[in-house]
Amino acid sequence: xxxxxxxxxxxxxxxxxxxxxxxxxxxxxxxxxxxxxxxxxxxxxxxxxxxxxxxxxxxxxxxxxxxxxxxxxxxxxxxxxxxxxxxxxxxxxxxxxxxxxxxxxxxxxxxxxxxxxxxxxxxxxxxxxxxxxxxxxxxxxxxxxxxxxxxxxxxxxxxxxxxxxxxxxxxxxxxxxxxxxxxxxxxxxxxxxxxxxxxxxxxxxxxxxxxxxxxxxxxxxxxxxxxxxxxxxxxxxxxxxxxxxxxxxxxxxxxxxxxxxxxxxxxxxxxxxxxxxxxxxxxxxxxxxxxxxxxxxxxxxxxxxxxxxxxxxxxxxxxxxxxxx
Amino acid sequence: xxxxxxxxxxxxxxxxxxxxxxxxxxxxxxxxxxxxxxxxxxxxxxxxxxxxxxxxxxxxxxxxxxxxxxxxxxxxx
Numbered sequence: 001x002x003x004x005x006x007x008x009x010x011x012x013x014x015x016x017x018x019x020x021x022x023x024x025x026x027x028x029x030x031x032x033x034x035x036x037x038x039x040x041x042x043x044x045x046x047x048x049x050x051x052x053x054x055x056x057x058x059x060x061x062x063x064x065x066x067x068x069x070x071x072x073x074x075x076x077x078x079x080x081x082x083x084x085x086x087x088x089x090x091x092x093x094x095x096x097x098x099x100x101x102x103x104x105x106x107x108x109x110x111x112x113x114x115x116x117x118x119x120x121x122x123x124x125x126x127x128x129x130x131x132x133x134x135x136x137x138x139x140x141x142x143x144x145x146x147x148x149x150x151x152x153x154x155x156x157x158x159x160x161x162x163x164x165x166x167x168x169x170x171x172x173x174x175x176x177x178x179x180x181x182x183x184x185x186x187x188x189x190x191x192x193x194x195x196x197x198x199x200x201x202x203x204x205x206x207x208x209x210x211x212x213x214x215x216x217x218x219x220x221x222x223x224x225x226x227x228x229x230x231x232x233x234x235x236x237x238x239x240x241x242x243x244x245x246x247x248x249x250x251x252x253x254x255x256x257x258x259x260x261x262x263x264x265x266x267x268x269x270x271x272x273x274x275x276x277x278x279x280x281x282x283x284x285x286x287x288x289x290x291x292x293x294x295x296x297x298x299x300x301x302x303x304x305x306x307x308x309x310x311x312x313x314x315x316x317x318x319x320x321x322x323x324x325x
Numbered sequence: 326x327x328x329x330x331x332x333x334x335x336x337x338x339x340x341x342x343x344x345x346x347x348x349x350x351x352x353x354x355x356x357x358x359x360x361x362x363x364x365x366x367x368x369x370x371x372x373x374x375x376x377x378x379x380x381x382x383x384x385x386x387x388x389x390x391x392x393x394x395x396x397x398x399x400x401x402x
Binding site: 079082083086087090091094099101111112115116119120123238239241 | 351
């Protein structure tokens with residue numbers, strides 16, 4: 001199949017439409033998981049038809065938290081901020097065209113548990129010791145879309161794709177940068193259906209997303225980021241439980257992530273040049289099962305048809321800020 | 326003197342959730358928050374109770390607990 005052209009393809013080269021130039025942790029993580037998964041989800045922009053409740057729930061939760069953080073930063077009280085956050089979530093999960101609420105059919109992640117999660121989160125952290133940092137413009141450091149001018153090599157010169165001599169950039173989106181114990185931290189919120197056990201936070205080191213965030217926090221915002229504080233929410237049918245954990249990155253770990261990313265980018269380039277993205281058939285069962293297992297399980301000559309019928313178009317564009325998604 | 330309309334004011338979460346949120350008042354949003362806050366308080370109490378973290382398991386029956394002697398006696402006869 002050929003990569004689609006047109007709107008949303010600004011992240012790709014005009015010289016080779018399969019060659020991604022603007023990357024983020026989602027697209028890099030997709031490639032690391034399985035090149036074929038990356039090809040279907042990012043290059044072709046195909047997603048499965050059933051709505052991804054985790055994505056919707058997560059985005060709405062993040063948006064509500066941004067609303068709360070902004071109101072408090074601007075001097076609003078906890079009560080006013082929480083009311084504003086709840087209103088935001090209710091509006092975001094309201095289908096104006098059909099005049100009805102979002103119905104997820106998921107007993108864990110639905111509109112009610114979303115609002116409950118927001119209220120319970122801010123009940124637990126009403127007196128949060130973490131204060132939102134201020135960026136150089138004076139604005140609160142919340143929902144920050146960022147982009148590196150270029151992805152650097154070890155000598156800090158721009159990394160370029162060898163086949164087209166084009167610069168690569170790295171983009172992303174931070175929930176919040178906060179001050180805790182006089183140090184700067186990236187604050188990230190995660191929602192899960194699973195119990196948050198003792199080893200939950202251990203999985204975030206190493207972690208592609210958090211390494212990228214820490215790298216960006218220092219490179220883009222010029223902030224000396226201590227690490228990442230993760231607020232994890234277990235969203236169950238009858239309750240939401242929260243745990244807060246921390247993960248750190250040293251300068252040497254970040255350099256290792258940068259160096260490894262160069263390797264992965266060259267691999268992605270090779271795939272784009274050869275127009276072949278191999279399957280990593282050890283990843284098919286991970287994360288609840290790959291959404292493209294249906295396709296990959298078919299003979300190669302049938303896959304294009306299955307992709308056309310069973311999946312819809314959704315281009316993932318790292319250059320789009322979150323408010324546009 | 327409280328207003329008789331107070332009693333009639335709809336506060337159930339289902340009813341509030343079913344309405345267009347653009348039309349919800351600040352007071353109604355505060356009602357949602359308050360009801361969920363109360364639910365959290367109830368859950369917190371239940372969650373802190375020992376049985377909430379897992380009821381004590383019933384002891385398993387072992388072979389020593391079973392008296393099969395009557396079967397053996399019948400067989401020997």
